[in-house]
Amino acid sequence: MSKKFQLGLVQLSVGGDKGHNIARAISFVQEASKKGANVVALPECWNSPYGTDYFSEYAEKIDNSKNTESPSVTAMQRMAIENSVYLIGGSIPEKEGDRLYNTSCVFNPEGKLIAKHRKLHLYDLDIPGKIKFQESSTLSAGNKLTVFDTPYGKFGLGICYDIRFVEYASVLTAKGCQILCYPGAFNKTTGEAHWELLQRGRAVDNQVYVCTISPARHSPKENPSPSSYVAWGHSMVVNPWGTTIAKAEEEEKIIIADIDLSKVEEIRKNIPILTQKRKDVYSLPTEL
Numbered sequence: 252m253s254k255k256f257q258l259g260l261v262q263l264s265v266g267g268d269k270g271h272n273i274a275r276a277i278s279f280v281q282e283a284s285k286k287g288a289n290v291v292a293l294p295e296c297w298n299s300p301y302g303t304d305y306f307s308e309y310a311e312k313i314d315n316s317k318n319t320e321s322p323s324v325t326a327m328q329r330m331a332i333e334n335s336v337y338l339i340g341g342s343i344p345e346k347e348g349d350r351l352y353n354t355s356c357v358f359n360p361e362g363k364l365i366a367k368h369r370k371l372h373l374y375d376l377d378i379p380g381k382i383k384f385q386e387s388s389t390l391s392a393g394n395k396l397t398v399f400d401t402p403y404g405k406f407g408l409g410i411c412y413d414i415r416f417v418e419y420a421s422v423l424t425a426k427g428c429q430i431l432c433y434p435g436a437f438n439k440t441t442g443e444a445h446w447e448l449l450q451r452g453r454a455v456d457n458q459v460y461v462c463t464i465s466p467a468r469h470s471p472k473e474n475p476s477p478s479s480y481v482a483w484g485h486s487m488v489v490n491p492w493g494t495t496i497a498k499a500e501e502e503e504k505i506i507i508a509d510i511d512l513s514k515v516e517e518i519r520k521n522i523p524i525l526t527q528k529r530k531d532v533y534s535l536p537t538e539l
């Protein structure tokens with residue numbers, strides 16, 4: 252297994268026209284691959300405006316054998332094949348039966364769907380005067396944790412609000428993940444306060460790389476978004492020492508980060524907290 256690789260994050264501008272979003276994602280994934288990325292990741296809700304009014308209209312079925320009526324899913328598969336990359340497909344609204352999910356698909360370079368993560372923790376919060384959102388008014392939550400192997404390392408996958416749950420990251424780490432990946436569209440209030448802090452916390456607690464991929468703050472001029480939700484942006488990569496090694500601002504951008512998994516081993520050897528846990532005194536799950 253190669254210990255070094257390049258991770259490309261596509262902080263995409265997302266608007267109301269799904270076809271336009273797909274075309275833009277295709278061209279940015281191609282550009283990330285040309286810049287050397289072996290693994291490329293898209294943002295949360297990259298094919299649709301982010302908002303409970305839009306999930307149903309933009310949702311697609313996800314089924315590896317027949318995605319013909321699912322243009323975003325077919326496009327992700329092609330992005331992986333045509334660029335020979337592992338594609339972490341951010342997330343899209345998924346429909347299955349009468350339910351909707353916020354779902355991330357991962358394709359290998361042969362176009363096989365190797366992982367599918369349904370957001371586990373729905374984004375329901377209310378900070379009076381600042382931000383109120385209730386994903387659970389239209390979405391259902393997933394019920395599985397998601398780990399996948401690549402020749403570049405073992406990845407754990409969550410979506411946005413999932414990053415706030417320290418136990419989830421700990422369990423992914425206990426399962427052997429070296430990189431935790433969270434496509435996410437934080438808002439301006441909690442983004443400013445918590446976005447980087449959470450990632451650096453998860454990275455230091457678990458001695459893993461952490462990456463997040465946000466939509467860009469603004470939609471493209473030629474493809475405005477009908478949603479009033481303003482994403483924080485600032486997609487980034489944090490190393491297991493807790494240092495932010497690559498970071499976008501608010502605008503559309505590709506970030507390419509050098510990942511060296513020997514750093515995970517080195518830091519775990521130097522500060523061996525993962526083997527020093529007092530399982531005789533405490534363990535997961537912890538009931539409050």
Ligand SMILES: NC(=O)CCC(=O)C(=O)O
Binds near residue numbers: 411436441
């Ligand atoms: N899309 C999300 O899950 C947003 C989560 C968020 O903004 C937070 O503060 O948490």
